[in-house]
Amino acid sequence: MDFQKFNWIRTRDGSPTLWHNGEGAAFRSQKGAFTESLCAFVRPALEAAQGAHAPELRVVEFGLGPGTNWALWHLSALALSKLGSPLTSSYTAIEKDPESFELGYALWLESLPLLTSFVSAEWDSEISESEARDCLEDARTKLRIVSSLEQLVSCPVESTPANVWFHDPFGFDINPSAYQTEQLTKLKGLIAPTGRAYSYACNSPFQKALRASGFDVATPETGNMGLKRERLEFWPSLG
């Protein structure tokens, strides 16, 4: 039987995500792709940035995939700017297989009604489809993609410490090294001392590996009944 590499699937909140046939895994939670992205990554990062009055952010995402976090990040920033809280950011992604992003980007431009109604409702700030299209097209021209953590580290511009780090490679069962000390210690200089990293994975071995790699860890509730109870934040420990 000949399987395609990827298929789009509908998740429980009605939003799409890609299914990776080779890995046998969904790129975002089947419990709700947009919901997970917003609750575990985009909302906490944007709210922390607002609280810190940091108008200019450097975002690095480990695992761009189809770009759910990327699209919701930019559209949420647009929604906030319409509420009078403008924010500018650069977005760099580490992605070994950008094919999923090309599929994602094409789908986001075809799914503007779904994206705009989701983002407008989440932030209580109306964004139009044409504003969303302009926003994503502009963000696409500015997005920087590197293929590995090693490539990021070796590039002086790209290794500038991030204010926001989205730790979103596939889960531990598929990608154990991304959750173990050897890789995590490499992140220490890549996240600013006041920066914050976000993950939907929050299992105990990951938390233990983060602490051993020089990070402090918190596991706030996702605050959404449809998702798993907790998400994870980590940041460089002082000293």
Ligand SMILES: C[S@@+](CC[C@H](N)C(=O)[O-])C[C@H]1O[C@@H](n2cnc3c(N)ncnc32)[C@H](O)[C@@H]1O
């Ligand atoms: C869970 S998906 C990312 C979902 C995405 N953040 C979104 O919001 O739609 C994981 C992605 O991480 C990428 N990835 C996993 N390990 C990687 C590595 N060591 N280097 C670069 N990319 C990696 C995979 O190719 C895959 O596209």
